[in-house]
Amino acid sequence: MVLYRKYRPKTFKEIIGQENIVQILENEIKTEQISHAYLFTGPRGLGKTTLSRLVAKSVNCLNRKKEEAEPCNQCEHCQELDKGHFLDFIELDAASQTGVDNVRENIIRYSQFPPTRGKYKIFVIDECHMLSGSAFNALLKTLEEPPAYVIFILATTEIHKLPETIISRCQRFDFNKVPLDKIAQRLGRIAQAEKVKISPQVLKTIALHSEGCVRDAESLLNQVFSLNGQEITAKEASLIIPPSQNKEIIKFLELILDQDASEAINIVNKLMEEGFNLEHFTTDLIEFLRKVLLVKVKAVDNYLYWQIDEEMQKKIKALGKNISLKKLIFIIEEFVKTKVQFNYSEIPQLPLELAILKICDQKN
Numbered sequence: 263m264v265l266y267r268k269y270r271p272k273t274f275k276e277i278i279g280q281e282n283i284v285q286i287l288e289n290e291i292k293t294e295q296i297s298h299a300y301l302f303t304g305p306r307g308l309g310k311t312t313l314s315r316l317v318a319k320s321v322n323c324l325n326r327k328k329e330e331a332e333p334c335n336q337c338e339h340c341q342e343l344d345k346g347h348f349l350d351f352i353e354l355d356a357a358s359q360t361g362v363d364n365v366r367e368n369i370i371r372y373s374q375f376p377p378t379r380g381k382y383k384i385f386v387i388d389e390c391h392m393l394s395g396s397a398f399n400a401l402l403k404t405l406e407e408p409p410a411y412v413i414f415i416l417a418t419t420e421i422h423k424l425p426e427t428i429i430s431r432c433q434r435f436d437f438n439k440v441p442l443d444k445i446a447q448r449l450g451r452i453a454q455a456e457k458v459k460i461s462p463q464v465l466k467t468i469a470l471h472s473e474g475c476v477r478d479a480e481s482l483l484n485q486v487f488s489l490n491g492q493e494i495t496a497k498e499a500s501l502i503i504p505p506s507q508n509k510e511i512i513k514f515l516e517l518i519l520d521q522d523a524s525e526a527i528n529i530v531n532k533l534m535e536e537g538f539n540l541e542h543f544t545t546d547l548i549e550f551l552r553k554v555l556l557v558k559v560k561a562v563d564n565y566l567y568w569q570i571d572e573e574m575q576k577k578i579k580a581l582g583k584n585i586s587l588k589k590l591i592f593i594i595e596e597f598v599k600t601k602v603q604f605n606y607s608e609i610p611q612l613p614l615e616l617a618i619l620k621i622c623d624q625k626n
Contacts, residue, residue, distance in 0.1 A: 266480035271309070273333070278444045278476065279440030279441060280308065291331040296321060299408070299416070299432040299433065300413070301418070301433065302314065306477070308437040308474075310437055314353075317384070319343045321382045322348070354369070361397060362396040369385055373412050384415065387417070416428070439475065440475075445479045446468075449465045449469065458492060459494070461494070464499045486503070507543060507546050545601065551593060555590055558582035558590065
């Protein structure tokens with residue numbers, strides 16, 4: 263079983279990075295003031311589906327005590343839900359069931375029948391923004407006044423595509439990307455449970471590449487584990503995790519600031535010859551320039567510094583001192599435009615070469 267499924271949180275306290283949401287849901291369950299409809303929104307891999315299952319498990323747990331929210335994970339209902347066999351937990355993928363007929367048949371009609379096993383019947387509609395307009399209209403009345411034993415949980419990564427009439431009838435929770443240190447700590451616990459020795463630096467690198475997405479981090483850790491059963495070194499992990507290009511990026515930027523277009527173009531062509539993906543290089547370059555920008559305008563936080571070591575902090579500060587804010591913004595804008603042009607250029611390095619010439623020709 264893949265790691266993100268094997269170690270899917272089974273209690274509320276195992277959820278990381280969404281403490282405020284967990285606290286509110288726990289309080290509602292403890293006080294029996296459960297909403298009839300919830301809306302979970304945010305980027306992928308942050309725990310929307312996991313939290314939906316935890317809510318369903320908690321409200322239907324046979325052994326949960328009064329004024330407590332955690333499910334026991336031992337009773338028949340909890341175990342059935344973990345295995346995906348609980349009849350009163352209905353999970354629908356709106357991406358494949360967008361039509362009004364599916365909503366009428368699988369939700370509206372089925373919600374009229376009381377639960378067969380538990381106290382509540384839970385409907386989870388994943389990627390609900392994919393439902394058609396007529397499907398939303400059909401769902402509206404049931405969502406507004408469902409039977410007392412029904413709870414709706416709508417999950418989406420694109421909240422802007424939902425009608426306001428749907429949003430207004432739900433209790434909304436916005437999921438945020440998880441801080442990198444919390445992801446690294448979770449990966450460390452998984453590695454310990456799997457009895458795999460792995461360096462903290464590798465865990466940190468995996469967390470960085472996940473960009474705040476827990477599921478992506480666990481999937482990448484799963485790939486790293488496949489390299490060696492007992493111990494993973496940074497060298498071995500680099501076979502799967504793309505190596506940092508910060509040194510090349512710093513050298514590249516120093517040449518641009520010195521207006522040495524010829525050498526900067528030579529770096530681009532050398533990367534091309536060595537098999538580097540220039541689009542990925544440009545993405546890393548933009549991210550690095552963003553760090554320089556944030557440091558320059560003093561808009562930094564602990565998580566920004568957590569991503570870079572002391573030597574890199576000094577390099578970033580030095581680059582920031584040697585460039586005006588106006589020129590820095592201009593450079594970032596040019597490379598953002600360049601990234602889009604990769605899709606249309608028959609010569610892969612040409613967009614970068616043109617950007618270099620334009621930037622070097624620009625006065626401070």
